[in-house]
Amino acid sequence: MKKYGSSWLGMALAFAALVGLSGAAWAAEAPILKSLSGAEKARVAKLIAGAKKEGSFSWATNLAPVKAAKALEKDFKKYYGLPGVKFRFAMRKSGTLIKRFEQEIKANKLSVDVVVLAAASWLHSMIKRGNLMKYTSPEDKFFVPAAKAKMNAPGYWVADGQLNTMAVNRDLAGNVKLTSWFDLTNPKYAGKVLVGDSSRSETYTLWYMGLRRVLPKSYFVKLNAQNSGIMIRGSAQRRSLMAGEYWFGTTIMARHNWIAKKAGVNMSPIYPKEGTVALPIGAVIMAKAKHPNMAKLFVDYWRSVRGHHKMLEYNPLNSGRPLPPHKNPDINKFILADDGIAPPLDRINIIPIDWGKVGHDDVKKWRAEFNDVFSSAPRKN
Amino acid sequence: MSTESDETQSSLKTGAAAAQAAVAPAPFLGRMFNAENLTKVGSLILLTVLAIVPITVYLQSSFRVHVEGSQLGLTLANYVQTFTEPKILRAIWNTLVIAVGTAFFSSIVGVALAWFHARTDMPWRGALEPLTLIPFFLSSFLGAIAWWALAAPRIGILNRWMIDLFGVSTPPFNIYSMTGIIMVMALFYVPYMYLFTIGSLNRMDPALEESARVCGTGVLRTALRVTIPLSTPAILSGAIIIFVVSAGVFGVPTLLGPIARIDTLSTVIYVKMEEYPLDLGGAAAAGSVLMLIAVIGLYVQRKIVAPRSYVTVTGKGFRPNRVMLGNWKYAALALNLAYIIMAVVLPLGALFLASINRAWLGGFRWSQLSFYNWDFILFSYDYAMDAMKNSLMLGFVGGFMTVVLCTFLSMVILRGRNKKLSSVVDYVATLPIGVPGLVMGMAFLITWIKTPLYSFPLFLLMLAYMTRYLPYGLRTITAILQSLGAELEESSRVCGESFIGTIRKVTVPLLRPGIFAAYLMLFIMFIRELPVSALLATEDSTPMAVALYVISENEALGVVSAFALVQAFILLVGTILFRRLGNIEKLSV
Numbered sequence: 009m010k011k012y013g014s015s016w017l018g019m020a021l022a023f024a025a026l027v028g029l030s031g032a033a034w035a036a037e038a039p040i041l042k043s044l045s046g047a048e049k050a051r052v053a054k055l056i057a058g059a060k061k062e063g064s065f066s067w068a069t070n071l072a073p074v075k076a077a078k079a080l081e082k083d084f085k086k087y088y089g090l091p092g093v094k095f096r097f098a099m100r101k102s103g104t105l106i107k108r109f110e111q112e113i114k115a116n117k118l119s120v121d122v123v124v125l126a127a128a129s130w131l132h133s134m135i136k137r138g139n140l141m142k143y144t145s146p147e148d149k150f151f152v153p154a155a156k157a158k159m160n161a162p163g164y165w166v167a168d169g170q171l172n173t174m175a176v177n178r179d180l181a182g183n184v185k186l187t188s189w190f191d192l193t194n195p196k197y198a199g200k201v202l203v204g205d206s207s208r209s210e211t212y213t214l215w216y217m218g219l220r221r222v223l224p225k226s227y228f229v230k231l232n233a234q235n236s237g238i239m240i241r242g243s244a245q246r247r248s249l250m251a252g253e254y255w256f257g258t259t260i261m262a263r264h265n266w267i268a269k270k271a272g273v274n275m276s277p278i279y280p281k282e283g284t285v286a287l288p289i290g291a292v293i294m295a296k297a298k299h300p301n302m303a304k305l306f307v308d309y310w311r312s313v314r315g316h317h318k319m320l321e322y323n324p325l326n327s328g329r330p331l332p333p334h335k336n337p338d339i340n341k342f343i344l345a346d347d348g349i350a351p352p353l354d355r356i357n358i359i360p361i362d363w364g365k366v367g368h369d370d371v372k373k374w375r376a377e378f379n380d381v382f383s384s385a386p387r388k389n
Numbered sequence: 390m391s392t393e394s395d396e397t398q399s400s401l402k403t404g405a406a407a408a409q410a411a412v413a414p415a416p417f418l419g420r421m422f423n424a425e426n427l428t429k430v431g432s433l434i435l436l437t438v439l440a441i442v443p444i445t446v447y448l449q450s451s452f453r454v455h456v457e458g459s460q461l462g463l464t465l466a467n468y469v470q471t472f473t474e475p476k477i478l479r480a481i482w483n484t485l486v487i488a489v490g491t492a493f494f495s496s497i498v499g500v501a502l503a504w505f506h507a508r509t510d511m512p513w514r515g516a517l518e519p520l521t522l523i524p525f526f527l528s529s530f531l532g533a534i535a536w537w538a539l540a541a542p543r544i545g546i547l548n549r550w551m552i553d554l555f556g557v558s559t560p561p562f563n564i565y566s567m568t569g570i571i572m573v574m575a576l577f578y579v580p581y582m583y584l585f586t587i588g589s590l591n592r593m594d595p596a597l598e599e600s601a602r603v604c605g606t607g608v609l610r611t612a613l614r615v616t617i618p619l620s621t622p623a624i625l626s627g628a629i630i631i632f633v634v635s636a637g638v639f640g641v642p643t644l645l646g647p648i649a650r651i652d653t654l655s656t657v658i659y660v661k662m663e664e665y666p667l668d669l670g671g672a673a674a675a676g677s678v679l680m681l682i683a684v685i686g687l688y689v690q691r692k693i694v695a696p697r698s699y700v701t702v703t704g705k706g707f708r709p710n711r712v713m714l715g716n717w718k719y720a721a722l723a724l725n726l727a728y729i730i731m732a733v734v735l736p737l738g739a740l741f742l743a744s745i746n747r748a749w750l751g752g753f754r755w756s757q758l759s760f761y762n763w764d765f766i767l768f769s770y771d772y773a774m775d776a777m778k779n780s781l782m783l784g785f786v787g788g789f790m791t792v793v794l795c796t797f798l799s800m801v802i803l804r805g806r807n808k809k810l811s812s813v814v815d816y817v818a819t820l821p822i823g824v825p826g827l828v829m830g831m832a833f834l835i836t837w838i839k840t841p842l843y844s845f846p847l848f849l850l851m852l853a854y855m856t857r858y859l860p861y862g863l864r865t866i867t868a869i870l871q872s873l874g875a876e877l878e879e880s881s882r883v884c885g886e887s888f889i890g891t892i893r894k895v896t897v898p899l900l901r902p903g904i905f906a907a908y909l910m911l912f913i914m915f916i917r918e919l920p921v922s923a924l925l926a927t928e929d930s931t932p933m934a935v936a937l938y939v940i941s942e943n944e945a946l947g948v949v950s951a952f953a954l955v956q957a958f959i960l961l962v963g964t965i966l967f968r969r970l971g972n973i974e975k976l977s978v
Contacts, residue, residue, distance in 0.1 A: 073943035074772045096928050099939055103663035104923050107831060110667065115838040119927070130665040179750075205647045208656055210664040238647045243941050247537075250945070251751040253544045263943070271748035271945040272757070368666060379476070383650065 038089025048146060052308075056088055058301030064094040065302035068109075069124035070102040071170070071263075071289060076322035083318045084309050093302060102127045102211075113139055113296075121297035122306055126170035126211070126287045128363040129371075132161065134292070140164050141293040143304055147311035147329075153354035154328030157286060158362045165290030166311060169326035169353050172204060172215045172242075172285060174278040175260035177249050177268075189223055189280045192231065192256055199235040202248060204259030206378040208240050210371055211287065212259050217366070217374040218285030218359045228381045231258075238382060249275055262324040262350040269342065269349065277349060283359035286326065324350035429810045432801045435794075436817045439856045443832035444680075444820055450832075451673035456666055467674035480652040481678060483567070484636050487653060488682075490571035491578055492632035498575070499582025500624055502725055504612060506583075507590035508598070510711045511721040519964060521725065524732040525580035525910075526960035528917045528934070530640025531953045532577045534946070535736030537644065538743060540564040544751035546739065565648035573641055576732040578631045584910055585627030588869045588903045589620045595710040608712055623868035625693060629686035630822060630864055637679050637825040639920070654678060655825060662827050669831060676828045683823025687816060737957070744950040762947035766955060773952060776936035777959065779847065780916045783932055784963070787851040788911040794855065795862035796904055799870045800896065802863075804878070815867075822860040826920030829857055834924055846930040853921045858914050862907040869903030870896075909967045913960050 038056055041049055059065075072080065077097045085091050098105070102125050112118045125131065134140045142163045151166035159167035176186060181200075186192070192201050204212035216228075237254055239245050246264035249257050250273045257264075260277065268275035291310045293303040309315045316327050317334050324343050331352050333340050343349045451468065454461045471477050502521055505511040524532065539547050540562035548560035563569060597619065601611040617624065639655040646656065658675050661668035714721060743749045747759035766773055802815045821829065833853045842849050877899070881891040897904070919934040926935050933956055941949045 074939065098928050099942075100923060100935075101663070103665075103667075106665055107662070107667060108834065108924060111834050111838050115843075117838055117843060127665060133665065207652075208643075208647070208660050238650075240643055240647055244644055247534075247749070247946050251538075251541075251544045251749055253541055253751065267943065267945055268748070271947070273748045273750070368664075371664065 039087050041089075052305070055301045055305050056090065059088070059090055059093060059299070059305055062299040062302050063092070064096070065122075065299045065306060066096040066120045067122040067124065067306065068098040068100070068105050068120050070100060070105060070126065071124060071325070072099065072319065072323055074099060076319060079322050080309075080315065080318055083314070084306060087309070087314065088305055090302075090305075102130075106130050109294075116296075118294055118296050118298070120294060121299045121303040122291060122293055122310075124289065124291045124310065126289045128159075128214075128288050128290075129210075129366060129368065131165065131288075131290045131292060132364050135161060135164055139295050141295045141297060141300065141303070143293050143307060145304075145308045145311050147308060150329040151311070153330065153352065153358075154288070156360070157353060157358040158360050158364075159286065159288035159328065159353075159358075161290065161364065165288070165292050166328055167288035167290055168316075168328040169286030169356075169358065170211075170261060170289050171277070171326050171350075171356070172211065172259040172261055172287070174280060175249065175257040175265055175275055176278060177252065177255050178274040178276060180252050181255045186256075186278045187281050189219070189227065189258075189282050191280075192258070193227065193234065195234070197234070197256060200255040201231060201234065201236040202245055202254035202257045203231065203236050203238045203382070204242075204245065205238045205240045206375055207238075207382065213371050213375045213378065214287060214366070215259050215285045216378050217370060218361055219282075220374065220377075221359055221361070222282040225377065225381065228378075232382050232384070246275075262326060265349045266324045266343075276347065279347075279351075279356045281357065283357045285361070286353060286356075286358045288363055289325070289328075320344070320350070326350045326356070327352040330354045426810060429801055429814055432798055432814050433810075433817060436798075436814065439852065440821050440859070441817060443829065443836045443856065444824060446835050447673050447824060447828055447832040448677065450669045451677055453670045455669050464670075467670040468677075470671060471674045471678065476652065477654075477657055477675060480654050480657045480675075483642075483651055484654040484678075486567060487571055487574065487642070488632045488636035490567075491574040491635035492628050494571065494575035495578035495631050496582050496624065496628045498724075498728060499579045499627065500586055500617065500620075501721075502579065502728065503583045503586040503590055504616065505721045505725060507587050508593070508595075508612070508616060508712050509714050509718065509721060511714065511718050511725065513722065517725050517729065519961065520729050520733055521583060522580045522964065523729075523737070523957065523961065524577045525584070525913055526917075526957040526964075527577070527736070527953060528640065528919070529574055529577040529638055530644065530919075531740070531937075531949075532736055533573050533641045533644045534949070535739045536564050536569070536573050538739040538749065538751075538946075539735055540569065546752055547735075549752060565645055567649070567651060570641055570645050570651065573645065574635050574638060576728075576736075578635060579728065579732065581631055581634075581910075582624075582627040584906050585630070585865060585868060586620055586623045588865070588906050589623040589872050590616065591902060592869065592872055592899075593619060598712060599710065602712075608714060608717070611712070619872075621693070622690075622871045625690045626864040626868050629683075629690055630861060633679065633683045633686055633822050636682055637823075639825070639827065655827075658825055658827055662831065669828075672828055672831075676825045679825055680820065680823030683819065684816070687819050737954070740950040740953055743946045744948075744954060746947055747945075749946040759947075762945075762951040765944075765948055766951045770940075772931070773933075773936050773940070773955075776931050776933045777955075779930055780933040781959070783847070783851055783854065784912040784915045787854050787915050788908050790851070791855045791858060791862050791911050792866075792904055792908040795859065795866050795907055796897070796900065798859075798863055799866040799900075800892065803867060803870050804875065815863075818863050819860045821856050824857075826857070826918075829853075830921035830924035833921060846925060846927045850922060850925055850930055850932070853925055854911075854915045854918060857918070857921060858911055861914065862911050865907040865910060866900060866903045869900055873899050905967060905970075909964060912963055912967070916956070916960060916963075 041053055044052055077099065081095045085093060105123065105125065106127060109118070109120060109123065144163055148166045151160060154160050154167040154169070159169065174186065174189070176184065204215060206212040206216045239248065242261050242264055245257055245260060246268060248254050250268050250271070262277065265275050265277050291307050293300065293307060297303045313331060316325065316331055319325050320334060320339050320343055321336065329352065331344060334344060341348070344351055346355050452463050452465070454464055454466055506514050506518055539545050542548060542560040542563050542565065545560065545562060545564065548562050551557055551561050593616065598611050598615055601615045606614065637655055639659055642651060642653040642656055643659070646653065654675055658672045661672040661675065742753040744762050745760065746754060746757035747761055748757055750757065798814065798818055802811045824832070837843055837849055878891050878895050881895045886894065917934055919938060922932050922935050923938065926932060937949070937952055937956070940952050
């Protein structure tokens with residue numbers, strides 16, 4: 009009897025200690041509050057108190073891989089003193105997420121608080137229909153490069169950039185100097201250039217539309233005549249460039265250069281002097297978000313230097329704000345450098361596009377032109 | 390023995406006829422509200438909830454133009470566009486060419502292999518059957534990736550070998566072509582045809598073939614004139630399903646089509662479904678062409694199959710004899726081995742080589758040898774492990790529920806006197822096959838988001854899978870049931886056994902091979918399903934196919950290959966388990 013009695017006592021004490029410790033973790037001042045003062049400290053403290061009551065949070069993106077999302081979650085919880093909040097996360101294609109959320113909004117069953125997407129036309133449509141919450145984060149004022157490129161929607165989002173730009177497999181092409189889009193029309197590169205298929209992808213249509221502001225149609229006619237390949241998925245383009253099927257990509261996202269680099273293939277981006285198209289990536293709060301306090305805190309974190317630096321450890325992102333050096337020198341060298349995988353937008357010549365004015369008719373128009381230019385298949389492979 | 394059996398059967402039949410004659414004509418209401426009609430109407434109600442509601446949502450979308458967040462009034466504009474826009478018309482033509490080519494080649498190879506395994510003395514049959522089915526464990530999209538690594542003009546392993554070994558000046562294989570697309574798809578659909586036909590071939594009374602042989606007919610002629618025609622329901626079912634499904638396949642033309650500028654209906658639908666504002670109307674109208682193809686296919690099948698009898702399993706006992714091929718058995722073996730090399734060894738070999746290279750540089754490199762990809766998938770990536778658990782649950786439980794439903798519906802369709810109502814049930818249950826996955830997922834989402842079921846994503850996924858793959862299970866089981874003579878069940882009833890007792894003691898045991906083949910097929914399909922899952926699955930209910938998509942976006946080819954091989958291994962183990970569970974020597978015997 010005595011033996012069992014002491015076991016029960018021990019278990020009760022351990023349980024009490026556990027409850028006490030977790031309570032202490034919730035009650036202790038969040039690290040972020042130590043760096044704040046005055047009204048801003050009170051604002052964040054109020055949001056944290058609200059977030060504790062909400063207890064959970066849901067976000068979705070087409071950008072961050074699961075590992076990055078988990079790392080962001082862990083760091084966020086630690087920094088904001090919210091260890092007990094339950095996170096839900098989904099990574100899908102932007103089209104899939106949009107379809108789902110549109111139906112959820114119609115049925116009044118929204119399951120997500122924050123969406124991080126490179127889908128400007130949908131995000132602007134969401135503003136028009138009153139489906140996004142107005143929120144200005146203290147971090148927003150730093151996104152000047154994105155504002156210059158007309159990528160922000162003040163009050164709703166400030167943008168980072170999804171760059172679909174030129175990339176080269178240097179293991180095959182060597183140290184060739186490429187500074188202009190026109191360099192790819194050099195006859196010696198015939199059959200070695202890969203183009204994103206704008207006839208089947210809105211992202212690449214917008215890329216085509218953007219580049220046509222600085223390049224003539226004849227440029228693309230020449231690219232097609234030079235036996236350029238076209239492919240739809242970014243992952244297929246990455247595989248093709250890594251395997252050496254093509255040497256030069258024209259619509260390669262930073263993530264794909266990063267994946268190639270991790271696997272030991274020297275694939276690097278080029279930012280041509282004529283300019284690069286950057287699709288705005290907006291982290292937005294849904295108007296009917298069930299966890300608005302958590303959503304605001306997470307958006308603050310996403311837009312902060314800390315959030316950007318954490319993301320860069322797992323996934324490259326062209327920051328819409330200038331960034332100080334990262335504590336990891338490799339990230340500074342391979343990602344943030346001027347010729348790195350994802351330098352902030354202030355170091356790149358971005359083609360300004362007023363994304364609020366780009367509609368479906370533009371997509372149709374430019375897709376029709378792309379189809380016209382690239383309708384004939386290459387003669388040889 | 391056989392005389393006694395014939396006499397017993399004859400007296401049973403006479404008894405049954407006498408019992409029927411003794412029944413007085415029932416009044417009209419009595420005839421309408423009998424147990425059979427009520428069962429069929431009940432089935433129709435169930436199918437309406439599962440399939441008709443989403444399909445109606447889908448079809449009504451095709452008559453609407455969708456703008457930002459809403460839809461306009463009724464219109465035929467989507468259909469006008471579908472049947473007048475040159476790009477879409479070209480896509481329809483390409484789709485038909487690919488679907489016909491895939492169905493034709495996979496049917497020829499699939500039926501031949503099924504015949505070798507079921508009816509002949511080809512050596513190594515037991516060992517070769519699981520290998521023959523392995524392509525079924527991979528999605529055709531992964532097959533396309535593997536064949537890209539093998540036969541892409543510049544970097545394909547086979548092309549490089551051919552150039553190095555024979556000094557040919559241009560690469561002999563070009564996977565970026567109509568031929569390449571059809572070849573990849575046909576290779577991966579052969580197991581479908583195999584599974585559709587092997588059950589029926591296994592159940593066939595060899596006396597029919599022996600009679601032909603006694604009359605001096607050769608082996609090949611007997612197969613072509615007796616065996617294959619008696620399996621017409623199964624072969625037609627398989628061919629039509631492969632035709633319809635390959636018309637809706639998206640992954641292969643997406644990967645291999647653009648370089649050669651080959652558009653298909655599925656890529657047209659993809660474009661309409663992926664941009665904003667979503668052109669659901671245009672996608673549904675383009676998808677309706679696929680549904681029309683399915684309906685026509687089913688109609689043709691019924692017209693050819695219905696007027697004739699394909700009963701090959703009767704009350705007579707028989708010993709399962711095999712056709713002796715003589716030296717031709719080695720030719721059969723060679724064909725089977727050639728198929729396994731093309732559809733298993735080469736693509737899985739390419740994926741395996743990619744999985745043990747840190748980066749795929751267009752061929753295996755010793756300098757790239759690494760087990761990072763396997764370590765990552767098996768030990769570092771919780772997401773993949775959770776997805777495997779979800780998929781196994783969906784495959785086992787969902788597959789079981791679907792196969793029970795399919796068995797029930799098969800009996801409703803093929804047994805009983807009200808043939809018109811049976812036809813309606815058959816058509817309705819088969820319609821989902823004509824709806825492309827991308828559009829079907831959307832139709833499910835629109836339909837079920839308004840119900841409390843939306844809070845149970847795993848259950849929702851199961852319902853969606855059941856609806857989408859109902860026709861596959863149904864075709865497999867009805868093909869077997871069609872070959873079972875109703876006299877066995879009638880005899881049981883005349884002898885006093887109840888309806889349920891007859892199903893339990895006579896029908897189900899005879900159907901067991903078909904039921905297990907259907908269960909296995911559904912299990913595999915559930916685990917591979919992507920378009921519906923991508924839309925309906927949440928983080929907690931993510932299945933393997935979605936995880937594979939996420940991995941393919943974020944990791945190099947080696948990781949994708951390792952995960953694909955793990956998936957194939959799980960499905961292989963699943964197949965072995967099914968054989969044990971079914972206590973059957975071979976998959977469909």
